[in-house]
Each structure stands twice: as C-alpha cells, then as structure tokens.
Amino acid sequence: MPMLPNPTTHRLEAFSDGVIAIAITLLVLEIGIPDVGAGDLGEALVDQWPSYAAFVLSFVVIGIMWVSHHSMFERIASVDRRLLFLNLSLLLGIAFLPFPTALLAEYVREGGHNSHLAAAIYSATMALIGVAFFMMWRHLYHRPQLLVQGIDCQMARGAMHRSLVGPIVYTLTIGLAFISAVACFVVYGLIALYFAAGPSSRVATPETEGVGASDVDDTGTTKEA
Amino acid sequence: MPMLPNPTTHRLEAFSDGVIAIAITLLVLEIGIPDVGAGDLGEALVDQWPSYAAFVLSFVVIGIMWVSHHSMFERIASVDRRLLFLNLSLLLGIAFLPFPTALLAEYVREGGHNSHLAAAIYSATMALIGVAFFMMWRHLYHRPQLLVQGIDCQMARGAMHRSLVGPIVYTLTIGLAFISAVACFVVYGLIALYFAAGPSSRVATPETEGVGASDVDDTGTTKEA
C-alpha cells in the first residue's frame, strides 16, 4: 500500500493550492472598467482586448500549473526543507504572474520597444517558474525517499526531463518577444494549448498517471486527503 | 457502500471552492468610497445604488453556483482530464464575474446604448457559465463511470437537462438588455430568486437529493474530508 502523505505534505499542498487559487482569481482585478463618459463603451471595451486575452491566457496557464503541482504532490510522501523552499520559489513566481500579465495587457498593442520588453518579462517569468518546477523534480529524483512508496526515481527522472520543456520553450520566446509582442502572445496561447490538450506525457494528470494517492481508495479502507 | 471521492476529486473541489470563495469576496472591492469633500455623503451613497445592487446580485448568483458545483461534485467519484478542463472553464467564468458586475454597476443607470451593452455582457457571461455547467453534466452523463456508485446516468441526464435552464434564460436576457438594462437587472434578481427559493429540482441541494457522499456518514465508520 502506498504510504499516505503526512500532515506536513498535505498542509504544504493546501497552502500552495490557496496561493494558486488566489493568484488565479486576482487576475480579474487587472481589467479596468473603462470610463467613457458620453463616449462609446463598446469601442472602449474592444480597445482593451489585450486585457481579456491576457486574463484568459494567465488563467489557463496558472490552471495548468495547478494540475502539474497537484500531480507532483500526489507522488510526494514527505517534504524536506529544501523542497519546502523550492516550492516557496515556485509560489513566488506564480503569485508574481498578475504583474507581467497586466504589463503585457497594457503594452502589447503599442508595438515598439515597450511592447517587446513587456513580452520578454512575461516570457522570463514563465521560464523561471518552469525552472522552479524542474528544480523540484530534480530534487525528488536525487531524494527518492521523499516519494510515495511505489514511485521509483525513474518516474521522477522522466518528469524532471519533461519539466525542461517549459523553461526551454519560454526562454526561446524571450528572443521572439524582441521581434513581435503580438506574435509572442499567440505563441503563449499555443504553448498553453500544447500543455492542456497534449498527451498525458506532457502534463501528468491523475487520470493517466495516477500511480500515487489516486488508487489508494480502491482498498476501500483509506480515507481521502 | 458508495465509493469515497478520491484525493484528486477532493482537491479539485477544494481548489474550486477556493476560487469561488475569492471571487465572491473580491466583489466588494468594486464598490468605491465616494469622495464628497464638503458635499453630502448620503446623496453620493444613494447615487451609487447600482453598486450595492450588483454586489448583492453577483454575491447571491455566485453563492448559488457554489451550491450547484458542490452538489455536482458530491456525485463525482473521479475526474478525467476533460472534466478537469471543463471545470477550469467554469472557474474562468466565475472568476471573471467581478468585471461584468462592475461594468453593470457603472453603466446601468445611464440608459442608452452603453447601459444596454453592459447588461448584455453580464447576460452573456452568465449564459457561458451556464454552458460550462451543462457541458460538465453532459460529460458525466456520457462517462457514468466517473460518478459515485449508486448514481446512475439517468440522474446525470436529468441534471444535464435542468442545467440548460440557466443558459437559455440568460441568453434570452441578452435580447432584453437591448431594450432596458434596468429591466434586465430586475430579471437577473428574479432568476436568482427562482434558483434560490425554487423546488429542489432546480438547484440540487444536498438536503433533497443527497444520494452522494452525504449519506456515507450513516455507516458510522467513514470519516469526512
């Protein structure tokens, strides 16, 4: 029987879920209410399309991160100090995302250097978040005793390698950012679709790789977390 | 004995609860503090009645959504990738609601095209949220293996059909919006009352349809999540 996650692991996941849920919901505060006076509201609303697009993009991106984070924690039995602080770095990146999201929404339309810079900052933030995921998997690979029983370090190794895709792709978009912020925005959307709609090898969802706590219930005796 | 929800299902519900709780509480940030200087605060406060009305409306609406969402998840035993992303779409709609709420509050009083547009956007957001609920029930109807043991697909079918009421009614209010935003606002309130005070067939509450996890406790052996 796989070891059950201990209270600390559970609380860390619950705390992380809280931060992720708040960050994803705060995104809406960055969409301003246009003050058009006697002007045309429709025009003003259409004019701020980058705000809606950036909202949807970052919402989906954070949603996918939640899935990945939850999927990782399903495989973790206990947490050491290093993993704790790596996880804190990851949360720092996610909690920071509303800022580059608002920056991108504000400047993507303008073109020119300012739009390039805004897109590059979004790319860099995403790349750094990806690095934090990679570092966490790498630590788990080197400390397999932290994993749920029945998960071997080969699984962690595979996850570690797959988690390099994000940082590499987002780092490449930093280059693209200095050509066109709008093109970069489109590529962000494609990357999100790739992770969301792709095969399970890209995002480990419980459905397809549920070797962790998911199958504990089948014993009919364990209670859920 | 009904299968207990597995950790993934539970965490997804907890995450959704978090997003819904945050969205419902952020609504208050959209009510501005009037700066009247030496003027009359009372007048200024009365003047922003649409802000209070929109706050109460969206609070009740999101509250009802929470009940519906919780009621659905009481019947779900496991979650597949599609359900995960349908649920993310639903949360996207709910997390977005503070925006159309503030838009409605700002423009409903003005009359004219801008007020019509603001109401139509509120209606459309609500209709889309309703579509997400419908899609989730439809998926559960086609994948009854995701349901808690003892819930058959007929139940999911009924819920799927009932979940069409919301999107249909809210889509009709898009038409009304272009006649009168204030009338539309009143109709929103009536729809909310209908869902809140109506018979249990409209909103499935645990009290009246508690065939899911609610009755697990009676065994006296299971512990709750």
Add this chain to the structure above:
Amino acid sequence: MPMLPNPTTHRLEAFSDGVIAIAITLLVLEIGIPDVGAGDLGEALVDQWPSYAAFVLSFVVIGIMWVSHHSMFERIASVDRRLLFLNLSLLLGIAFLPFPTALLAEYVREGGHNSHLAAAIYSATMALIGVAFFMMWRHLYHRPQLLVQGIDCQMARGAMHRSLVGPIVYTLTIGLAFISAVACFVVYGLIALYFAAGPSSRVATPETEGVGASDVDDTGTTKEA
C-alpha cells in the same frame, strides 16, 4: 458517540472559512499609501489614524465572528437549504464589511453629518450580521435534528438568546452615531472587547463549551475534520 459532521456541513464551513479569511485579509487594501512628495510622511501617516483603527477594529470583529461561526458549526450535523441560504446572508454581510470599514475610516474624523452617516452604516451592517447569526440559531432551535447528537435544543435556545445581544447593542449604536461618530467608534471597540474578553457565555468558544466535535478525538479512533 456524537455524529460526525457530514461532508456537506464540512464543505459549507470550509467555504465560509474561506470567505471570512479573505474578507479579513482584504481589509488592509483599504489603507492607502500617502503620497507626500517632499512633505512629511510622519504627519500624513498620523493623519490617517482612522484607517489603522478601523482596520484593527474590523479585523478583531471578523475574527470574533469566525470564532462564533466555527463554534456554531461544531454543533451542526447536517445542513438544510434554509440554513444554507441563511449562512449565505451571513457571509454577504461579512464580505461587505470592508466597505463600511473604509467609509468609517474616511469620514469619522470629519465630524458633522457625513461622519454620523458613516458610523450609522457601520452600525447597521454589524446589526444585520448579528440578525443573520440570530436567524441561524433560531432555525437550529426549531430544527434540532440538524444538531450534532447530544446537543439538545435548549443549548440552541440559549445560543439564540445570547445571539440577540449583538444586533440589539449595534442597533442602539445607530442612535449614538448621529451624536458622535468618534464616540461610536470607541463603543465598537468596547463591544469587541466585551465579546473577546468576556465569559464564555458571550462567545461560545470550543474551550468552554466543547460538547460538539471537539471531544470526539478522545475515543482515539476517529480522525479529524
């Protein structure tokens, strides 16, 4: 053995805890950062003392409400639709509190009619929240089957009567508000101290009235909620 709370009751409490935790933490957003340019920051900060006082007051008030709410739910075994919507009304009041808090902070110093009105609105909001608590206890008194086994309706009756203190006292402060907003502010603080520091008959804390789920653990076999 007292019946364990069922999942619905638990989720409703968790959802309520979420709304209360968010409302209490959002209060800080209402304290503005003074922009003094070359002026004296110290003076500007002292000048906004009502913001700090209102922050601390509403923080303590919401904290006490959390204790009362948690204490009530420790005694609830199952939730019916009416209790669900009464609880939603209570949450609506708590989630609204940042608004009258900011209003009070903005206008209490000014004196005159505007300050009276701001204090009266704070009083009225608090009174209405108290009414929601009363209505919930009243419902539990009339539906003792919703209570945890071992809690009789006399306990609910006592709690119902005690829960009248809040609404009555806060309604009286509406009168005081029209004499002096500052005096009213001081009285709010005293009321909060009364509830926080008073005997357990005033606020039912788990320590002194823990007849609910608190003592379940002693059996050594049950797991916690």
Add this chain to the structure above:
Amino acid sequence: MPMLPNPTTHRLEAFSDGVIAIAITLLVLEIGIPDVGAGDLGEALVDQWPSYAAFVLSFVVIGIMWVSHHSMFERIASVDRRLLFLNLSLLLGIAFLPFPTALLAEYVREGGHNSHLAAAIYSATMALIGVAFFMMWRHLYHRPQLLVQGIDCQMARGAMHRSLVGPIVYTLTIGLAFISAVACFVVYGLIALYFAAGPSSRVATPETEGVGASDVDDTGTTKEA
C-alpha cells in the same frame, strides 16, 4: 500514540493558513503598472526596483512565518481562548504586512526622514509579529496540556527562547532605520536568509524536529489532517 489534533485546532490552523496565503498573494497588487506613454518602459521598470525587492522580501518573510506557524501547530493538541486570541494578533500583524511593505517600497529610495520612518515602521511591524510568536510559545510553555502528547514543556521553552531572536533583531533594526533605510532593507534580507537557510534550531521545520503529527503516519493506520 501522539494525540491527533482536534477539529478546532485543525480549523484554526486552516483559517490561519488561509489568511497567510491571501496576505502573501496580495503583495503583488502593490506593484504598480507604470504608465509611461511614449516614454521608456524599461527605465520606469528599473526605477521601481524597490517594489520588486519589497515584494520578494515580504514574500519570503511571510513564507518563513508560515513554516514557523505550521511547525508550532504540529505540536498543539488543543487550543484555549487565550491561544486563539494570541493567534488572531499574529494574523493581524501578518495581514497588515502589505501596508508597511508598500510604504517601504514607496519611500526607501528617497532617503531622508521619510525613508527612515518607512523602514522603522516595517521593522516595528516585524518586531510585533515576532512578539506574537513569542507570546504564543510562552503560553504553550505555561500550559503544556495544550501540547501534543510526547512534547514536553522543555521543547516549548526552547522554542520560546528561540522565538525571541526575531523580535530582538527587528527591534535593533528600528535604530538602523534612522541611519539608512537602504541598509535596513539589506539587513532584512540577511535576516530572512538567516531564518531560511540556517540550522533547524532557528526555524523548526518538520524535517528536523518532526516529533509531532509528522510521525503519526508511520503507524500505517492514522489518516492525515
């Protein structure tokens, strides 16, 4: 077998986790989006470096507080009224932190009296939060019956003494604040590193001092909190 935390203890910790998660995530709202028009966004972003630095600092500081708080609650079996209100004071301090963080970010660069004052307020807030931690440990030392079985009051005494480091060091930085706000900022970072990277005697992490609920799982029978 160590006593399991009872529901009240658990809910208090969950509520505290919620407040801490929200406070840590709200920090990002204090970073403004520069409005540079046709100007240089890069310059404007570099110019607001104190906002990023203060964001990272307070994020790490609150993260460490979460670890300390969680570590304390792992050792608490039951909560009395006094501990409840001491914990509320602690949360008040943490929920207030976004304000001194934004103040520091706004004024640290300016130099002169205003910057000194902003740093002193940050120091004082941190010192007071430290005092709340100390008061909680002191109460636990005097009421060892509140501790998890197997934890003796010597452990609480050690934790109480260690918890004096924070308030003492932060009080000393109040003096430094009136010499240089930037120097103070650097020292805050060093203190955070000391607590984060230091030996386990400084911050009690589950890994190294897990005598509480952490080792409950080894019995293979208990479920997690």
